[in-house]
Amino acid sequence: MKKTITIPLGSQHISLLEPVRFNFSCENEKITDVDYNVGFVHRGIEKACTEKFEYKQVGYVVARVCGLCAITHTMAYTLGIEHILNIKTNKKIDYLRILMLELDRIHSHLLCLAHTAENSGFEGMFMKIMGDRELVMDIQEAISGNRVQFDFVCIGGVNRDISTECEKLAFTNLALLDKKVDDLIGKFTSNWSTALKYKNIGALSYDDAFNFNALGPLARAAGAAIDVRAESSILPYKEVGYKMILGQNGDIYDRNLVRLKEIKNSILMCQNILSGLTEGEILVKFKGKPNGESFTRLEAPRGEIFYYLNANGTNMLQRVRIKTPTFSQIPGMVEIFKGSDYADAPAILASFDPCMSCTAK
Amino acid sequence: MIKSIIESFSNLFAKSETINYPYEQIAKFKNYRGLIEYSADECIFCYKCEKVCPPDAIVFKPTKEKNRLYEYNPNLCIYCGECVRNCPKEDLALWQSEKKPKII
Amino acid sequence: MLHIKRFLKKSPWVLHYNTGSCNGCDIEILACLSPRYDLERLGVLNTGNPKQADIFLVTGPLTHRCHDRLLQLYSQIPDPKVVVAVGSCTCTGGVFKDMYNVNNGIDSLIPVDVYVPGCASSPELIMDGIVKALEILEGK
Numbered sequence: 001m002k003k004t005i006t007i008p009l010g011s012q013h014i015s016l017l018e019p020v021r022f023n024f025s026c027e028n029e030k031i032t033d034v035d036y037n038v039g040f041v042h043r044g045i046e047k048a049c050t051e052k053f054e055y056k057q058v059g060y061v062v063a064r065v066c067g068l069c070a071i072t073h074t075m076a077y078t079l080g081i082e083h084i085l086n087i088k089t090n091k092k093i094d095y096l097r098i099l100m101l102e103l104d105r106i107h108s109h110l111l112c113l114a115h116t117a118e119n120s121g122f123e124g125m126f127m128k129i130m131g132d133r134e135l136v137m138d139i140q141e142a143i144s145g146n147r148v149q150f151d152f153v154c155i156g157g158v159n160r161d162i163s164t165e166c167e168k169l170a171f172t173n174l175a176l177l178d179k180k181v182d183d184l185i186g187k188f189t190s191n192w193s194t195a196l197k198y199k200n201i202g203a204l205s206y207d208d209a210f211n212f213n214a215l216g217p218l219a220r221a222a223g224a225a226i227d228v229r230a231e232s233s234i235l236p237y238k239e240v241g242y243k244m245i246l247g248q249n250g251d252i253y254d255r256n257l258v259r260l261k262e263i264k265n266s267i268l269m270c271q272n273i274l275s276g277l278t279e280g281e282i283l284v285k286f287k288g289k290p291n292g293e294s295f296t297r298l299e300a301p302r303g304e305i306f307y308y309l310n311a312n313g314t315n316m317l318q319r320v321r322i323k324t325p326t327f328s329q330i331p332g333m334v335e336i337f338k339g340s341d342y343a344d345a346p347a348i349l350a351s352f353d354p355c356m357s358c359t360a361k
Numbered sequence: 362m363i364k365s366i367i368e369s370f371s372n373l374f375a376k377s378e379t380i381n382y383p384y385e386q387i388a389k390f391k392n393y394r395g396l397i398e399y400s401a402d403e404c405i406f407c408y409k410c411e412k413v414c415p416p417d418a419i420v421f422k423p424t425k426e427k428n429r430l431y432e433y434n435p436n437l438c439i440y441c442g443e444c445v446r447n448c449p450k451e452d453l454a455l456w457q458s459e460k461k462p463k464i465i
Numbered sequence: 466m467l468h469i470k471r472f473l474k475k476s477p478w479v480l481h482y483n484t485g486s487c488n489g490c491d492i493e494i495l496a497c498l499s500p501r502y503d504l505e506r507l508g509v510l511n512t513g514n515p516k517q518a519d520i521f522l523v524t525g526p527l528t529h530r531c532h533d534r535l536l537q538l539y540s541q542i543p544d545p546k547v548v549v550a551v552g553s554c555t556c557t558g559g560v561f562k563d564m565y566n567v568n569n570g571i572d573s574l575i576p577v578d579v580y581v582p583g584c585a586s587s588p589e590l591i592m593d594g595i596v597k598a599l600e601i602l603e604g605k
Contacts, residue, residue, distance in 0.1 A: 014513025041485040067489025130499030145394035148489040148585040151441040436556040439584035462582040
């Protein structure tokens, strides 16, 4: 006899960092339908950016949309405003900006991997990855003065220069982390409880990745070459050694591997940037108020982030539109949940690395 | 197998990664973004910091005297340092110290 | 000095709820459980069940949607309980102050014992806050 049971997950749950509610309809062990509710953290930032804050302050406000990809939000906004104001930045500013973006990507990916390990019940792995993550957090704190919210980028440049001590610390920590990530790749390819049992679970096929508009590591694990870093030339990613990393099957195993290899690539990029840094100004002076509109795309740790800005020559902006990666990943997530076991639900959720404060804004 | 045994033995004798915090102090990096500090003697009362602060943590209250009274709310501050960067007498009138904010 | 031995007699469990923060403080709470800071030294254990919790860690400026959930969680925690507001936006609203869907801090709804400022609060500050919460819990 078939009987449908509804199991709620959230809004408060130990495996969830942020409030989101899922209603799973299950038949025996299989999930047949998912109902989701993501609007718990809606604060109204887009509206406040046009009514309460001046355009110079908005950069600090949009950083608080999401703490995990804070620098990406500020960066996308700043690039948009610089396009409207016609500010040309020099090579050093671009390099410092990419450095922080990539450090942010490393720490976000490591957190996601730790979370996946925790949700599969491997507490020791969680501790190990979180311990390794402190190496990146130290570099971030040394460069920007804060661990999570950097407030590093401002209109026309960056707020702080990087000192020789920071450079030294970054080199040693990145080299250490590189070895530890190699070790992690070994564990994520050979260990049963974190990796091998997740083969062919939560798989998103190549066609579905396009049909459901998947982005970021999710699409790349399915073999779809979608990455703003390769498509756009707004920041000089190709100079510093960017390489596209693709998976094959799009299951949890592949997603973890893509994330790990991206961390390796990011470490390489950071090392290239640090050894290729030139002398130069860190702030370009500008005058005038923004008038016009701009569209900006940038690769956040979870996928493409999109900003639309419209300014009318006053201190206040007319419209700020933010489209975040998790928002477009939710249809794909629902499709994957259907037909998989309920016991795998937290692991699938963690491997998506959803960011609800991005989605609801 | 041998590799993991060697690793676990070396971990046994390695230094503990945990900082015993309330007893030991955590070493902070240079230029840590802590409390905003102010000196009324040096201030020229241009109110630029009040204007640029995103959450309005710095407020100049009107008083009976000529100059307004500086008020700062560390529980509202987001420690972005924008006020310090806009101050015409940076490091003298307004600066970002390395002290951590007080817990009430 | 700090009477840590007295605290260790009790093992307070922590319940964490996000009422609309930016995730920054939440990942710092997770970093507190990591080997570098290791909150479990102080007997603190992260739990998902409000009925077993003693310390309530709240982050975020309290959106209207989370209003009822926070009240429900608070009323389900047995006495004695301590509420710790982590982050500037939880204390007063922070940057989200006066946005249309925000209640300007959780103390508009439930009584708060410890205010931890910072955006995002570093693990050091969160640990200070929890040590203070343990002191208050001792007195309650």
